[in-house]
Amino acid sequence: MAKPISLNTIYSSLPEYPIFDSTIRRAPKRTSSLSNKDKEQAIMNALRYVPTQWHAAVMDEFIEELDTFGRIYGYRFMPKTPLKALPIDKYDGHSVEGKAFQLMIDNNLDHAVALYPYELVTYGESGQVFQNWMQYQLTKAYLKQLKSDETLVIGSGHPYGIFKTFKHSPRVMITNGLMIGLYDTPQHFARAQALGVTNYGQMTAGGWMYIGPQGIVHGTYSTLLNAGRLKLGLGNNDRLEGVLFVSSGLGGMSGAQGKAAKLRAALG
Numbered sequence: 001m002a003k004p005i006s007l008n009t010i011y012s013s014l015p016e017y018p019i020f021d022s023t024i025r026r027a028p029k030r031t032s033s034l035s036n037k038d039k040e041q042a043i044m045n046a047l048r049y050v051p052t053q054w055h056a057a058v059m060d061e062f063i064e065e066l067d068t069f070g071r072i073y074g075y076r077f078m079p080k081t082p083l084k085a086l087p088i089d090k091y092d093g094h095s096v097e098g099k100a101f102q103l104m105i106d107n108n109l110d111h112a113v114a115l116y117p118y119e120l121v122t123y124g125e126s127g128q129v130f131q132n133w134m135q136y137q138l139t140k141a142y143l144k145q146l147k148s149d150e151t152l153v154i155g156s157g158h159p160y161g162i163f164k165t166f167k168h169s170p171r172v173m174i175t176n177g178l179m180i181g182l183y184d185t186p187q188h189f190a191r192a193q194a195l196g197v198t199n200y201g202q203m204t205a206g207g208w209m210y211i212g213p214q215g216i217v218h219g220t221y222s223t224l225l226n227a228g229r230l231k232l233g234l235g236n237n238d239r240l241e242g243v244l245f246v247s248s249g250l251g252g253m254s255g256a257q258g259k260a261a262k263l264r265a266a267l268g
Contacts, residue, residue, distance in 0.1 A: 006051060007054075007077070008051040008053075014057055014076070015076055017061070024117060024118060029068065029069055029070045030193065032190040033187065034191065034194055038195060039063075042195045045197065047059065049132070049138065061076060062074070071131075071194060072196060077132075083106040083111070084112075085103045088103055093144050094144075094148075099143075105129060105208050109129055123202060123252050128157070128200060129208065131156065131196055135159065142161070148171070151163050154172060156177065156178070156201075157199045157201075176199050177206075179192065220260035228240050228243065
């Protein structure tokens with residue numbers, strides 16, 4: 001197993017608290033039923049990521065985040081500039097996979113892509129890439145170290161570390177949202193999220209591979225073309241000129257519908 005990474009290996013000093021852009025959408029307060037003991041546990045769970053010498057400085061912030069937002073996001077450790085996927089060769093790393101995963105994470109949290117980027121929510125109201133920004137920073141640091149014969153293990157956003165494996169093994173193994181069956185209810189899950197022990201990653205947010213409306217253009221393109229062939233009698237070489245395609249709900253991934261219609265020369 002590779003040497004563990006901590007935040008004080010990433011930062012030489014405690015980073016400044018961020019200034020928020022008022023034009024960026026913010027996630028609503030998350031509700032859960034936490035006892036006072038639960039709240040103390042949630043604070044301790046967040047503090048485990050933070051070097052002991054910084055606990056006094058961040059504890060009140062974590063308490064306020066939990067009371068205000070229903071979750072601890074660790075805003076102080078958020079990157080100071082908006083994230084954006086860069087060309088892969090702009091990332092540091094020991095493997096192309098490690099660089100690619102960094103690119104994917106940054107794309108998920110791009111202000112132009114994510115639904116609530118400050119709260120690490122990519123889409124679907126609650127699909128988070130990580131539970132908090134401490135997990136983001138640690139995971140990015142591990143990915144920079146990841147070699148082509150190693151595997152990084154992630155559990156609900158928490159990086160357990162890098163393990164020696166093989167070149168044909170997965171470079172990253174990720175689980176999200178695991179609950180014991182008896183407690184797999186919305187109420188228990190909300191409590192576990194507030195405690196900082198599980199993450200709802202949706203399908204592609206916590207898996208780092210959300211690509212929004214461009215991600216399903218190919219399938220939508222084929223669907224529209226074949227619908228024209230099936231319903232309008234189009235031939236194999238015909239396009240959709242003159243056809244009016246009417247749809248609704250074009251947010252998120254369904255934004256691909258208009259693009260696919262335009263590519264098929266329909267009136268999207």
